[in-house]
Amino acid sequence: MKSISIIGTGNVGYHLAKAFHLSGIKIQEIYGRDISEAEQIASMVGANAIDNLADLKAVDILIIAVSDDAIKTVASSLPEHIKDHTIVAHTSGTKPLKTLKGCNNKAIFYPLQTFSKEVELSYENIPFCLNGKRRIIDALSEISSQISNKTLILSDEKRREVHLSAVILNNFTNHLIYLAKDRLKLYEIDESILDPLLNETVRKQSILTPYDAQTGPARRDDQKTIKKHLNLLDGNRELYEIYMLLSDNITNTYQ
Amino acid sequence: MKSISIIGTGNVGYHLAKAFHLSGIKIQEIYGRDISEAEQIASMVGANAIDNLADLKAVDILIIAVSDDAIKTVASSLPEHIKDHTIVAHTSGTKPLKTLKGCNNKAIFYPLQTFSKEVELSYENIPFCLNGKRRIIDALSEISSQISNKTLILSDEKRREVHLSAVILNNFTNHLIYLAKDRLKLYEIDESILDPLLNETVRKQSILTPYDAQTGPARRDDQKTIKKHLNLLDGNRELYEIYMLLSDNITNTYQ
DSSP states (O other), X not given: OOOEEEEOOSHHHHHHHHHHHHTTOOEEEEEOSSHHHHHHHHHHXXXXXXXXXXXXXXXXXXXXXXXXXXXXXXXXXXXXXXXXXXXXXXOOSSSOXXXXXXXXXXXXXXXXXXXXXXXXXXXXXXXXXXXXXXXXXXXXXXXXXXXXXXXXXXXXXXXXXXXXXXXXXXXXXXXXXXXXXHHHHHTTOOGGGGHHHHHHHHHGGXXXXXXXXXXXXXXXXXXXXXXXXXXXXXXXXXXXXXXXXXXXXXXXXXX | OOOEEEEOOSHHHHHHHHHHHHTTOOEEEEEOSSHHHHHHHHHHHTOEEEXXXXXXXXXXXXXXXXXXXXXXXXXXXSOHHHHHHSEEEEOOXXXXXXXXXXXXXXEEEEEOSOOOTTOOOOOXXXXXXXXXXXXXXXXHXXXXXXXXXXXXXXXXXXXXXXXXXXXXXXIIHHHHHHHHHHHHHHTTOOGXXXXXXXXXXXXXGGTSOHHHHOOSTTTTTOHHHHHHHHHHTTTOHHHHHHHHHHHHHHHHHTO
């Protein structure tokens, strides 16, 4: 059984700690710059909370779940025994393996999901994207496969593309949902009227490709309706531009 | 029990015919310019197929489910007995009531959903948006409430806004899903890797508002990651612009 410690108390650190714990994996230490945040997670999963990297004890695997910009600094500040002997993995979708400079056993442990502390989720379907030397990937697969039924080995280059696609698929669609509902609020229309449509939008993806699932004015190249919608958006420059750009892109896709 | 006929054999006409039929509502006639298309639907729901508007028999309600541009022409070509006595409703999200010029009993019967013939769906949650005179709305509610548990009365102005929001929420998110998966195809990465994220994107909406559900580089104003993604998109001008515009809009929303 591998021993694990986690650095970082944000959305990813929080959910990974919980996922490991629920899978029966022992977590040694949770590090947070803010000790009270570390304590909160540590008490939930039966780990020790620390706020000094020098206090990290020997473990098989150390997960660095901090913001992209902080990974390098954290890696270089690790105690020598960790740098030398522990598998040190970061969870970023974008940063390459080499960001972990100075660590002998570099790895990537990137969970492809949207995490918010307030939202519980089941971990079994999350794709874990790993990178590193063969022996290291084997060790990480051992723990990812205890959490989830989907583990992939991806190069830095491919993982970067997956992360980019995830931003388009999750962040941008979430924002469009926000914009659509915000618009209804303005007109004092109950936003929940859109929920059946939202559910169907996604359910449809399991039946048709997104290419075939498309409907609406832009797909039909119905420029009259598009123009009417743009007129309605006249007072909202940003949404106007988003509408125009996406409609043009849809129309071009089906031409 | 109201008697109904339907004009139009597209996605909306097809699904409304099916929805009426499944709810035990008798459909008299299905009109299509292409008689074979009309016959296909008519045989499914036990109706007569016609390809001449003059053949429309007296019914309580006539549903015009044709493209926006064709509504006016269809309405003016209806037999006089229909214009005078039948409730004539169109299914457009955008076109006003007055498009049905010449009909004495104008109405709107707009189902807020994305319909594709190839995709079966359950009709009970579809919001039906009605408009017209009180007496006419009462008659239409009688049939919409047999299909679905959600009937709303919306002015032309509000329905237009609902339709615009539906385009943003459905067409645009569907297209982003297409773009994200298309990108992965380019890099020979299995597109289904994004499916758990897509499901979670929508599941999250039932727990948090879309405003609170947002994560990712643009929400964190992580300009370094945004710049890296834009570099990756350098060869794809349209996606580059969509990425930039939506990221800016997200960042501004959280500032």
